[in-house]
């Protein structure tokens with residue numbers, strides 16, 4: 133089980149502690165075996181990093197640091213994504229355009245499908261009915277009104 137001071141050992145080697153904290157870490161490393169092991173590992177890692185001609189990729193350094201600290205490096209899908217703000221804004225904008233504007237455009241360009249879905253109106257077989265087209269008022273071709281003459285049934289019907 134890693135000691136909670138182990139991370140401070142790394143900070144100590146990086147000279148990122150106050151003098152009081154550095155003294156406390158030095159005393160602790162002298163008494164704690166996991167921290168002494170970590171200290172030696174850190175020193176060896178630093179020596180290896182300095183002897184490497186090109187510094188290893190940040191992912192490799194990250195994995196090595198976490199291997200010493202005893203925590204497993206989180207898998208790639210758990211890591212925090214850093215997206216530049218303009219890219220994020222553009223992504224949100226594209227999502228809005230795709231979800232809000234595009235359905236309206238596609239609905240407007242396909243008015244014939246809405247006409248075919250209308251229920252069939254009863255029509256007299258003799259001649260075509262007058263049709264009032266409202267599309268010139270709303271510019272969309274959405275509705276048409278079909279005027280159907282009432283078929284007058286004979287009054288003396290022999291209905292049962």
Ligand SMILES: [Zn+2]
Pocket residue numbers: 135136137138160164165166167
């Ligand atoms: Zn310790």
